[in-house]
Amino acid sequence: MKVGTVVASANNATQLSSFIGREYDLVELRRILRNTRLLTLTGAPGVGKSRVAMELAKKEQRASHRGTVVIDFCAPEMAALEPAGMVEALTATVEEQVAPVLRRDAARTEEQLILLDNCERVLEVCGPSVVGLLFRFPGLRVVATSREPWRLSGEVVYRLSGLSLPSPDAGDPLDGCLRADAVRLFVDRCTAVNHEFALTEENAADVGAICSGLDGLPLALELAAQLCRALPVAEIRKRLPDRLTALNQGWRTADARHRSWQAALQWSYDELCPDEQRLFRRLSLLSGVCSAEAARTAYTDDPVLAETVPDLLIRLEAKSLITSAADGTEESPDFEVPASLRGFGQQKLAACGEEPAVLDRLTTWMTEWTDELRAISPPPRTALGRLARERHTIHRLLARLSATDDERQLSLSGALAAIDTLSNEDAGETLDIVRNALQVTKSTSARRGHALEGALSLACWHGHDRLALELVAEAVTVAGQDCDEDQRARVLLLAGIAKEMYADRDDAYADLRAALEAARRNGNAVLAAMCQGHLARHLLHRGHPGPAADLLAANLATIRAAAPPEQLSAVLLTAGALALARDDLADAEQLFHETLASGHGPGLYDGVLGLALCAARDNSFERALRLMASTENRPAAALRLFPDWRRQLEDTHDIATRILPKARAATALTSGRGLDLGQILLLARDAAVPDAATAEDDVLTAREWEVLRLVMEGLANSQIAHRMHLSVRTVETHVRSIRTALGLRSRAHMAAWAARRCTKAA
Template identity: 45%
Template sequence: MGTAVDGGPLTQLSSFVGRTDEMVELSRLLHGVRLLTLTGPAGVGKTRLALELAGQEQRSRHCEVIVVKLATLTHIDQIRRQILIALGEPAEDGVPRAPRAAPYANESERLLVLDDCEHVLDECGLMLSELLPSHPYLRVVATSREPLRLPGEAMFSLSGLALPDVDGDSSLSECLRSDAVLLFLDRARTVVPDFQLTQENARHVGEICVRLDGLPLPIEMAARLIRVFPPAEVRARLDDRLSLLTNGWRLADQRHQSLRASLQWGYDLLNPAERSLLRGLSVLPGGFGFDTAAAVAADGSAAEPGTSELLIALSVKSVITPYTDQDGPARFRLLESMRGFGHERLVAESEDTETYGRLVTWLTQLSEPLHRETFIQPAVLRHLAAEHGNLAHALHWLIPGTDERQLLLAGALATVELSPGPADDTLTLLSHILDRGIESSPYRSVALECAAALAGRQGDYGTAMRYAEQAVELERGYGRDPLLSRLLLLRSALHETHGDQGSAVADLRECLKIGHRLRDETLTALCRVGLARYQLLNGELGRAEQVIEEFLPLLRMRVPPRWLHAVLVTAGALALEKDDLPTAEAYFTESLRGPAEHTRGPADALQGLAIVAARAHRFERVLQLIGAAEQIGPPASWGDAWWRERVNAARSAALKALPPNRAGASLEAGHAMRHRHVLAFALGSQATGATAEDSDGLLSKRERDVTALVVEGLTNRQIAARMHVSVRTVETHIRHIRTTLGLRSRAHIAAWAAERRTAAVRPAVSPPSPGPLAEAAPLVWVSTAGADRSSRSRELRGVRRIG
């Protein structure tokens, strides 16, 4: 049997839940290296996993296991003496050898577990650099919040247990597949034996595990509170988790007896500069890159060269966690418990006011283009979107006061929410800020603009127009043409939504004059194409086509996909009016090919494809596309009756041509499609010219990489090792891939990828070169259209963010 020093026997008294893939990978790693270090944040379960691994090695009789706990040791002589005693080696002070265990098949093979090395890294390094060369059959497993950084060391980084998706409708089934929830259940039943996961409490339990980042230590503490509180109350009390989670095992190390003590242990190991940065980062619930971290650092200098080194150090020490499942610049986050601890220390040091001030200044700088430029560049929007959580947090900190910057930050928050869909309370928040009496701020027009867009998207035309009118009048007073032109485009769209063609055209013409005055080619092109839209609606096809052909090359080069979408749909509509079906289909398809985040609500393009399919007598596809369009959201405004007449004609033709059961099944199949599965369906037809690359565009680069490894037959653990990410990240990617493509299993993912490879060798139909193009979309496009669902007619209203 193995030997344990200062740690008790290897056999644990509580059950071991989850970590199946980790155990497989660690066992493989352990037989290929001599020093394996398990790293990870406080409470992630490094010690328990190391002991389980050691126990597995012991049971398989691979080696003798020796455990040395270092939590209470601080000096190299203490560490050397303890390890030598455990190994049965002669100690320098004459301490006798420890009794050896019963002989093994290979008696010289031994596994030494060094637990809790983070506070004595140098001492452990010195000891191991002497011990390993002189003991060729000795292997070492160390646990630490950061690696030892020794030659030959293999590092295995642990993250939280697999979490459920609590946002969906299947909370119970999701929770039952989550290791984090299974651990919660196991520990809850030790205090309440008949505790069950039900449809009613599953979401609460899942949210507890999510808010605790899947970390076993706080999850176990929260689970034991079930004896006193129901799951809903435990979840509600997690805002004060540092005071709540104090019920660790009685005989555990002091730092494992409460969540606060566990976090304090790691905090005390940081140097003063690292502690200061950690406190500053606690005001960033939305994550951060190097620039944002530098902005909230103590000196507030975004050019501070030391911030990068400090962030790297905090990452190595498992204090901050890198986002591993996104493309683009590196970003990090604080786990929620660590952020709460850091914020508590920030307040205790009286640094909160200055730190929030630096954050607001930084976000204001990012948001300035909203009131200075006509068209917001995609890079600015991406940057603001990355800071979405921090915008909301800073805004709520500002609201009690009268700082005018809250108007600009509220506008920025609404701007980034308009594309994926605003939160329900965003318009309420904006309205509250606008009603606070900050009348003379130059930022007020931005807040009014976004409030108008949100109200229009919700179908509240009166409120939307009131805000838009106020914004236009304010900007006319300021004489700032760039923002005024954007507001006129918005108001024109609002007028069109409610059939006031004269006012819509008047606003476009005023905007066109501003474009000429500013010598802004892009603005001029957008206004000219916008006016050409009305020529199309009025049957002036030749004039509309002439304008569109003139400005298409410029717009294709200068506008991002979300703006080009509406333009291409109008081009497709013009081709339909000329009965040029291949060209129309190519334009509608092209409008769907933009990046996934730019194609929310492409119902108009789907309806256009349905009209094309009807004229080509593909009637099942007609109803599937119409059903999908109804499910995905409102199309852009098309003079209302003009476009609806064509869509309804396509629907009627399909219903007449198909037996009722097939027609109903096709329509319901469209209704049942998820958003990105809709795009895969629309782009999947050879007739649309979609290639394998089009369908792959629905997945991120990392999702495509995961798909390729699934095709190779790799397990989640193997994929994680290959990509240097956690197993939980791989699980998240696979769930996203299945959701995006409407697939049910890994086998279906592999089959889908094989089909794409086959399709990639087929010749693809290219969209036409510069040809009929559509009305250019301003920053905000207002939409309202009607469409039948089954045999009922309903009116769809909303605002879609194009810029």
């Protein structure tokens, strides 16, 4: 490759190592370059912009048999120049090395590529010159690398993300690692410094955690791999929380900013203006995704200054120091400081002494917001979704308050419990947080009911029977004191459900009736509809299916429209059970499928059990066995709300194992027990779930096939996440993994590939 007058030593050093991954990126970049004259690669510190640009230039050179002129604005010769000198050097290089070639081949309309590397510090001074050169030389194409775009007319910006990571849902850590480019790079660099190193079943989990913890950023991975000279990967993983100290063994020939992770981030931080620095370090305090509202609160309590935050967020994102999270909405976008950058921001925050004031401001804001939501019975589902996006912030604030008697933690812990009521995750940690808040704060606090209500809901739906019944007594006592009718109705409703599941059905019925009266006194139609939806289940149990059906018919539309997901799931389950009781299998199946999609995590398994009973009624015993086995040891409420289902499922098991050949029955049970959540959803939706033999030969996992099927339906990542009960970030990881595995460029290509595959299978 022909190079220009200024070339970075780092680039030369980088070329001596193998290039791993980025197949999709390179294909897409070459496609874009055919139709644009100014292509800028952006991305976070350490993402490998320069290396990708060099590989792109190599491929273009091989295709066109022409050299590429490279100018690195961070090379010592260039960095020593004044702004005017940089412009002069750029112009002179083009005149000396590019212009003669273009003039000589003007008749053949040949093109020449120039690579401008590390342009962050020259965007203002060199931007006009770049535009001028493109106008003067129609055959000139420019590829630039920068932490942020030039913002020039005709520029196409391509943002690089970290290398693909191990699938978070892979049952086998080694299998999940084998197809991840981040792991391939890390293992390659580990092997280079320790020839005895190998990826094994024993170290795969640690390797995957290292790669994920470093966001798949190549520079960070290479720095971590250097530690493999003396440390096992388990020890490297332990040192990741202190990565700024640990990752400091870069190449001697590299630029100073690439010899340690601290230096790489400091270089980017120094390029920020004071306001950008202030917002970056304050956002770093928040673990995980945060909303624009949280960003404003973290930044300042001055309403005038808060108005500048949206612009600052845009600038930080443009400079690749925060990322825009797909979980947010157009009205309320979400942002995140990547984990690999967060520790640096927190270090700067501590050095400035800002942490206590920022945390207190966030605590007050979040408490006021959760109190406002609690005043709405029930809160809108959109508000619940917005609250769930703040989970990381709430968890961080509660960790700070846990050793104090600050009553704000009662509101926050209640909100955390409400969020986790919808999750499939184990509720133990959150229940411990709420119980701690109840213990360390005053028993007379007006916010005590908030924590009790959240904890009761979480314990009830997640199967913590003893705790649920313990909480019922105090929650009902608090509700009987000085509180509004809505809160009294909500608590009595939860008490009725908890008693129905774990204690006395007659007492439960009385509590539900009292909840209904309180809701009616306050004119709350939605709460009243929810109470009647649960009372319908009692009528069904008492042998009155007709009145139960009438009660559901009168209230189901209201519940569908406004009830929170856990209440919607339970009432849909009741409606499905009623349809099953009258042998209307089509209606029952539709309602159980609707339960799957309600948004309540534990309700998934309730719907699966209902579908198992439908399959048995339809004499599909093999499917029934597989569905039943898939829910073993899962937090399903159905067997407590409908105790007779247990007997029906036992009868189904006995009949199926008598009718089916022993081998087929055993296979159905074994394969059902081996399914993860994504595969259970596939099975419940009558989609094909690959067996073990097929899965070994297939290029995609069962979970990826489910994602791909929903992409075929035209669903966006956020919709897929809701349908599959995953985070949007997990869906994004799956989509990227699918594209990498199949070598496809876009979602349209993914859908087309899957459609062809399904057609062949049919």
